[in-house]
Amino acid sequence: MKAVSVEEAVAMIPSGASVMVGGFMAVGTPERLLDELVRQNKTGLSLICNDAATPGKGVGKLFDATLVSKLTATHIGLNPKAQQQMLGNQISVDLVPQGTFVERIRAGGCGLGGVLTPTGVGTLVAEGKRQIEVDGKPFLLETAIRAQFALIHAFLADYLGNLAYALTARNFNPIMAMAADTVIVVAEHIVPVGVIAPDHVVTPAPLVDYIIANG
Amino acid sequence: MDPQIIIARRVAKELRQGNLVNLGIGIPTLVANYVPSDLKVFFQSENGLIGTGPIPEQGMAHPLLTDAGGRPISALPGASIFDSAMSFGLIRGGHVDITVLGGLQVDAHGLLANWMIPGKMVPGMGGAMDLVSGAKRVIVAMQHAAKGKSKIVSKCTLPLTSARPVNLVVTDMAVIGFPDGKATLLETAPGISIGEVLAVTEAELAIPDTVPEMKI
Numbered sequence: 001m002k003a004v005s006v007e008e009a010v011a012m013i014p015s016g017a018s019v020m021v022g023g024f025m026a027v028g029t030p031e032r033l034l035d036e037l038v039r040q041n042k043t044g045l046s047l048i049c050n051d052a053a054t055p056g057k058g059v060g061k062l063f064d065a066t067l068v069s070k071l072t073a074t075h076i077g078l079n080p081k082a083q084q085q086m087l088g089n090q091i092s093v094d095l096v097p098q099g100t101f102v103e104r105i106r107a108g109g110c111g112l113g114g115v116l117t118p119t120g121v122g123t124l125v126a127e128g129k130r131q132i133e134v135d136g137k138p139f140l141l142e143t144a145i146r147a148q149f150a151l152i153h154a155f156l157a158d159y160l161g162n163l164a165y166a167l168t169a170r171n172f173n174p175i176m177a178m179a180a181d182t183v184i185v186v187a188e189h190i191v192p193v194g195v196i197a198p199d200h201v202v203t204p205a206p207l208v209d210y211i212i213a214n215g
Numbered sequence: 216m217d218p219q220i221i222i223a224r225r226v227a228k229e230l231r232q233g234n235l236v237n238l239g240i241g242i243p244t245l246v247a248n249y250v251p252s253d254l255k256v257f258f259q260s261e262n263g264l265i266g267t268g269p270i271p272e273q274g275m276a277h278p279l280l281t282d283a284g285g286r287p288i289s290a291l292p293g294a295s296i297f298d299s300a301m302s303f304g305l306i307r308g309g310h311v312d313i314t315v316l317g318g319l320q321v322d323a324h325g326l327l328a329n330w331m332i333p334g335k336m337v338p339g340m341g342g343a344m345d346l347v348s349g350a351k352r353v354i355v356a357m358q359h360a361a362k363g364k365s366k367i368v369s370k371c372t373l374p375l376t377s378a379r380p381v382n383l384v385v386t387d388m389a390v391i392g393f394p395d396g397k398a399t400l401l402e403t404a405p406g407i408s409i410g411e412v413l414a415v416t417e418a419e420l421a422i423p424d425t426v427p428e429m430k431i
Binding site: 097174 | 306338
């Protein structure tokens with residue numbers, strides 16, 4: 001793990017990169033990294049995030065600045081700008097059931113090719129997907145998702161990069177921290193090693209590549 | 216009584232001691248207001264919490280503690296926090312006893328459409344498909360008709376949420392179940408006759424010998 005400035009971290013992300021962002025309606029989203037993506041005008045991003053948040057908040061800022069060209073999400077109904085960009089074909093959107101979304105990312109982080117889920121069988125979600133029977137029950141084959149970068153929000157990070165989360169800001173963060181080539185973390189508090197007890201570490205340090213240093 | 220409150224009060228009667236319950240947005244959210252104080256139920260918020268509590272008092276909200284709509288909530292003593300994989304493992308894995316969801320259409324076989332209107336409303340399904348596929352019991356809480364048009368239809372014209380039928384539909388006019396896969400009128404709302412229900416129901420409804428009035 002290396003501590004870097006937010007400017008250095010975002011400079012590593014090229015335009016057109018695939019980027020996973022933790023958070024649920026912008027709760028548990030590393031806002032400083034998103035602000036810097038906008039400032040450095042990283043365009044054509046392939047964004048993987050549960051939702052599109054709302055304008056001005058979380059990943060909503062990326063839609064405000066029209067930096068997204070492809071979105072994989074479960075719900076974008078609370079961001080009119082993302083909806084407009086989808087309906088105007090400025091972004092291509094893949095809408096995925098939330099349980100499938102998180103399991104596909106988990107699979108990507110755990111070396112699995114995908115998962116079999118009953119969710120979506122017999123619906124529009126099943127179109128173009130392989131249906132596989134197990135013990136007489138139908139499942140959809142949903143393939144793994146990975147990204148070049150995961151942008152993670154943690155509550156505590158220690159000097160080694162061990163992470164702990166707080167309240168409902170945990171959501172997709174520990175799952176995404178497994179599923180990207182480069183993992184960049186914004187923590188609310190950077191603390192000495194040992195402050196997070198081993199039993200309370202959720203994301204082990206070796207998974208974390210960069211922590212944004214305090215300003 | 217306000218139609219939404221009739222629905223919420225009737226749905227609350229379905230909850231049992233110790234149930235793990237997930238409430239969708241809209242009318243379903245109101246159900247929590249009508250749970251008897253001596254009934255211990257666990258409410259899940261799918262963004263990672265079991266034990267959701269009421270909106271915190273002014274000035275007490277924590278920015279990292281919200282419901283699935285991003286609104287501030289509190290957590291009750293005994294609450295637990297988990298990531299989204301666990302949250303949807305609970306949902307898809309059959310650990311949620313009851314989910315209460317809104318609906319756009321429910322058909323004569325209990326199939327639900329509640330996540331998109333092609334060309335008009337394409338917000339994404341969020342957790343709805345997993346909830347309908349995985350919860351032990353699925354209850355739809357919705358108005359019986361919208362703009363005079365029945366929401367209980369012969370066949371859904373809107374895209375389905377799941378191939379799995381729901382267990383119960385509670386509207387401001389009726390309670391409808393699906394014994395043997397066929398829509399059946401189980402109760403009528405206070406002051407509503409069977410004839411009035413049938414007049415605004417597109418789907419064919421089976422009528423048992425006795426159809427009691429909803430107790431709310």
